[in-house]
Amino acid sequence: MSSSIRRTFNSDALTRLAQALAVIASATLAGCQTTSSLEPGSATPVANISAKIKQKPIFLARKPTPQTPPHDVWERIREGFQLQDGNDLNPRIEQQRLWYANNPSFLETAGERGSLYMHYVVERLEERNMPLELALLPVIESAYNPMALSRSDAAGIWQFIPSTGRYFNLRQTNFYDGRRDITASTTAALDYLTRLHDMFNGDWLLALAAYNAGEGTVSRAIERNDKLNLPTDYWNLPLPQETRDYVPKLLALSQVVMSPEAYGVNLNPIANQPYFDVVELNQRMDLSKVAAMANIDEDELIQLNPAFKKRLTIDGPQHLLVPTSKSQLLTASLSNMKPEELIDWQQYRVRPGDSLASIASRYQVSANTLKDLNKLSGNRLSRGQTLTIPVQPGITPALPVFQELASEDSKPTRTRTYKVKKGDNLVQVARINKVDVKDLQHWNKLSGQNLKVGQTLVMQDNSKPAKATISTRAIASNASSAKNQESDQKSMQYKIQKGDSLYLVAKRFNVEMQHLKRWNPRSGQALKPGQTLTVYLPH
Known part of the structure; x- marks a missing residue:
């Protein structure tokens, strides 16, 4: 990586690097007067520095803490840095700083995208007294893209894999993915980092390494070095290359954020105030409808609520994140809407x-x-x-007609099937089952008339009977009085087909089953193919 960076370095990047080195040099001179972290004549830190020794950062000078709250989130983050001590002139960090200096647009783009979420993340970190460098971790993980999905199926700004997400109560369904939920995933990530911090005796660098590679990988590396009487701090562990680069990336990024001008990076200010509010819902809704209701840009609403995969508030929490300027309007709109206007x-x-x-x-x-x-x-x-x-x-x-006529216990059937026999064709099957050929093609998505032996055809039982045409108006007006008007009704004989039942026959001719039983007292419930039933057709 280092050689490729050097090959691609242009003159502008070299200028920025020279500026950065000037800042580093001046800061180092000041820092060396107050620390003994380096051996005389050495250009790298002493291996395995005790975690108990607190050192002042020497890669650049700290600004004094202002008396008033910062107006910019970037400044607020800088004031909360806790991981800079002892990381001066580390070649692994320097290599990553070179990359950021040569690719200023990466941090600028990630900052623009993260401007929606960064204030929220910073506040949650401060509540737990965690290092604010961790607010930059989503830049490393996903460039603050909530839709990011890795090759290992890690998702969201904090890049949880499915199993770890479920462990930290991030629900994952067809409609909702808690790994993409800004507030839920942030809580889960800080819970996970806190747990790792405790597991590795308060060492944030080891905790970060474990966040990337897993606690098992880091623990085994520590055990190996311990057995060999080698240092067990992060910088000396035999870790996968990705993890060896992971912590330096975050520390280098923090140093660039500390002094972006020195690296040619332009960080647009992010207002030090909440970007979104949480609005409770009392029903499931479509995000498009919510956006129209509160005059919110639909894409912005989706960026704030990326966990709802189909833009429907299903399976997830019944609330939405909305821009603070729109939250009161949405709340008022929801309270004023009639029930029939809501989805x-x-x-x-x-x-x-x-x-x-x-x-x-x-x-x-x-x-x-x-x-x-x-x-x-x-x-x-x-x-x-x-x-x-x-x-x-x-x-x-x-409700369909069969549900109006039948009780829950009758368990009516609305479709039936027919298995194609040798010699069958579409016209014969339609005639046998008293359905229209076009209906048979439509129900089974048949583009032609060719059938295969053993093929199963599906037929709907709301098709018109072959020997009688019955209007729905006649059903509605005459079904209730059928018993008293049988003498005026036309009767017909219906031959039972395979798969028929009293219920199906009653439904087919739009008569009540109790009447069909009365007209055919010897029919019983078990009908046989070829058996004949008398049916009085409604007017």
């Missing part, structure tokens, strides 16, 4: 006879919407499967 989300358990089309029609959404929300690759549903469906509170979804 809610319901869990629906698939029942026998349900189809994706029928459920979509019932809830007045498209089948494609249901497929996308529930990650369905096709149209087939399984009994007992749970679907998440957007509905409007106060609006009762229309």
Whole structure:
């Protein structure tokens, strides 16, 4: 990495480096008068410096702590640095500083992106009295990109892998990923870092190494050096190369933030005040609707709430992060909206006879919407499967006819299947099952008329009977009085097909099952193919 950096160094970078070295040199002269961290004539720190020895930073001069709170988050971060002592003239840190000096846009871009979250992170760190260098850790991890996803499936600004995320209560579903939740992942990251800090006896450099490589890797490296009577501090451990670079990257970044002008980096000011507020919700909502409601830029709202993967507040906490300037407007808008104006989300358990089309029609959404929300690759549903469906509170979804006619215990079936036999063709199958050829093609996504032996075809039982045309108006007006008007009704004989039941026949002809039983007292519940039933058709 060092050689490639030197090859790509341009004249501007060299100028910036010269400025930085001038700052370092002047600071070193001042620092050497108060510390003995270096051996005479040595250009590197003494190995295994005791953690008990507190040294003043000598790579640059500290600014005096101001009497008034800083107006800029960057300045607030600088005032809370705790990890700079003893890290002067370290070649591993210097190598990383060179990279930042040669790539100033990296920190500038990460700072712009992190401007939404950095004040929140700093406040949480200060509450725990943790080093504010840790506010720069998401720059190393993700460049403060909440949508960042690594090759090892680490996600969010703090880059939690799935298992570690679950350990720290970051829920992960099709709709919500707590690793991308700004507030939840920050809490989890600081909990994890605190735990590592305690595990490694208060050594933040070892804790950071463990955050990158895992506590097991660092612990084994310490045990190895201990057995060989070698120093066990971070700088002397045999760690993976990525971890050997990880802590120097953070320390080098901190030094660049301490004096960005010396490295040619332009850090735009970040106001030292909260960027967002938390607004509680009393129902699940669509982020697009929230953005329109409070006049918030939709992309900005998504950047503040990246954990909601489908822009729907499902599976996660029932609150949203919104810009502070918009929080009162959103709160007022929510309180003033009528129930029918809000989108809610319901869990629906698939029942026998349900189809994706029928459920979509019932809830007045498209089948494609249901497929996308529930990650369905096709149209087939399984009994007992749970679907998440957007509905409007106060609006009762229309129940299908079979649910109005039948009780819960009857467990009606709305679809049936037919297995293709040798010699079958589409027209014959349609005629046998008394359905239309076009309907059969539509239900089974058939582009032609070719069938395969053993192929299973699905048919919906709300198709029109072949021998009678019944209008829904006639059903509505005559079904309730069918018993008293049988003498005026037209009767027909229906031959039972394979798979038929009394319920299916009653539904097919839009009559009540109790009437069908009365018209055919010897029919019983078990029908046989070829058996004939009498049916009185409604007017």
